[in-house]
Amino acid sequence: MPSLTNVSSPPRGSSDSLAEPLVRVEELTVRFPAGRAGFWGQEKLYLHAVEGVSFEIGRGETLGLVGESGCGKTTTGRAILRRVPLDGGRITFDGEDITHVEGESLRRLRRGMQLVFQDPYASLNPRLRVLEIVAEPLLVHGVVGRVRHAEDRVAELLELVGLPPEHMFRYPHAFSGGQRQRINIARALSLEPDFIVADEPVSALDVSIRAQVVNLMQDIQERLGLTYLFIGHDLSVVRHISHRIAVMYAGKIVEIGDRDEIYEDPKHPYTKALLSAVPIPDPKLEATRKRITIAGAFPDLLRPPSGCRFHTRCPIAIERCAHEEPPLEEKARAHHAACWLT
Numbered sequence: 001m002p003s004l005t006n007v008s009s010p011p012r013g014s015s016d017s018l019a020e021p022l023v024r025v026e027e028l029t030v031r032f033p034a035g036r037a038g039f040w041g042q043e044k045l046y047l048h049a050v051e052g053v054s055f056e057i058g059r060g061e062t063l064g065l066v067g068e069s070g071c072g073k074t075t076t077g078r079a080i081l082r083r084v085p086l087d088g089g090r091i092t093f094d095g096e097d098i099t100h101v102e103g104e105s106l107r108r109l110r111r112g113m114q115l116v117f118q119d120p121y122a123s124l125n126p127r128l129r130v131l132e133i134v135a136e137p138l139l140v141h142g143v144v145g146r147v148r149h150a151e152d153r154v155a156e157l158l159e160l161v162g163l164p165p166e167h168m169f170r171y172p173h174a175f176s177g178g179q180r181q182r183i184n185i186a187r188a189l190s191l192e193p194d195f196i197v198a199d200e201p202v203s204a205l206d207v208s209i210r211a212q213v214v215n216l217m218q219d220i221q222e223r224l225g226l227t228y229l230f231i232g233h234d235l236s237v238v239r240h241i242s243h244r245i246a247v248m249y250a251g252k253i254v255e256i257g258d259r260d261e262i263y264e265d266p267k268h269p270y271t272k273a274l275l276s277a278v279p280i281p282d283p284k285l286e287a288t289r290k291r292i293t294i295a296g297a298f299p300d301l302l303r304p305p306s307g308c309r310f311h312t313r314c315p316i317a318i319e320r321c322a323h324e325e326p327p328l329e330e331k332a333r334a335h336h337a338a339c340w341l342t
């Protein structure tokens with residue numbers, strides 16, 4: 001079985017991938033209306049899900065996005081795909097400002113950007129055969145007129161994801177979780193996208209098959225030159241597949257940099273705490289290292305903390321952190337963090 005412990009650097013699609021990013025996000029902000037407060041209901045409440053997030057993803061590159069539940073990872077991914085309304089910021093895709101693209105242009109744009117979801121059980125319609133499931137985007141976008149005209153293409157896609165082409169005539173219930181996720185990936189690839197947001201694509205799978213699906217994604221990336229935003233909880237999986245990592249806390253990027261930099265020399269106290277919880281395969285090392293627990297509760301995003309959003313739980317916070325927000329600044333080469341103290 002392929003292993004996730006080998007973390008040699010995955011190759012990038014092109015050597016100058018950072019020269020002209022495929023995806024650029026600037027000051028992305030998403031706030032969800034969340035009712036009213038106050039005696040007369042005079043205060044409109046907003047849930048500050050994503051606040052001033054900026055990053056770039058080079059062609060052929062994988063940016064891993066990590067952070068605890070509710071920090072805004074999914075919302076960030078959906079915002080880039082223009083699936084949630086923005087409250088601010090700018091999104092550039094392949095050199096084009098897509099922040100306000102609508103109608104037919106948005107439809108065309110969506111062909112080039114696809115989403116792979118976490119739950120391979122919920123995302124496949126049990127009443128459709130694999131053929132109809134994988135061919136659906138082709139029909140919706142008018143690439144083929146009838147399902148049976150898509151059979152060759154679906155066979156090709158199934159082969160690409162390591163499934164026998166004749167499986168196209170089966171229904172989802174006949175497949176395991178890992179196989180279902182392969183079907184999801186085949187569907188996402190049907191329109192030959194350049195960019196895929198993979199939202200915890202292996203989190204719902206058995207640990208033993210996560211490696212297979214992640215390795216498949218990596219293999220397909222190399223073959224097709226794809227660019228990924230890979231959202232994950234499992235930090236060893238994210239480390240395996242990502243070239244760079246962004247760490248999110250309460251709607252903000254607190255640290256971003258090259259994969260090995262982040263794992264070997266984390267700068268932000270939140271990243272340090274997250275990484276200290278990842279098990280190390282070596283039992284001797286595992287027994288001696290210090291685990292940093294994050295005290296307190298995740299903040300209420302209706303009223304996010306002032307200053308640094310992490311200050312209410314930070315083990316090293318000082319007075320300044322409660323009042324002034326630290327900028328995301330370069331702490332080492334290609335490695336940025338938002339902290340006054342590191």
Ligand SMILES: Nc1ncnc2c1ncn2[C@@H]1O[C@H](COP(=O)(O)OP(=O)(O)OP(=O)(O)O)[C@@H](O)[C@H]1O
Pocket residue numbers: 032047049067068069070071072073074075076301
């Ligand atoms: N459509 C929505 N309407 C209102 N609030 C939302 C909506 N979608 C997300 N939220 C809220 O925005 C915040 C960020 O959610 P998001 O799903 O982006 O987090 P996440 O980092 O993906 O979490 P998880 O790891 O659990 O998937 C959460 O507080 C969530 O409840």
Ligand SMILES: [Mg+2]
Pocket residue numbers: 073074075199
């Ligand atoms: Mg999510």
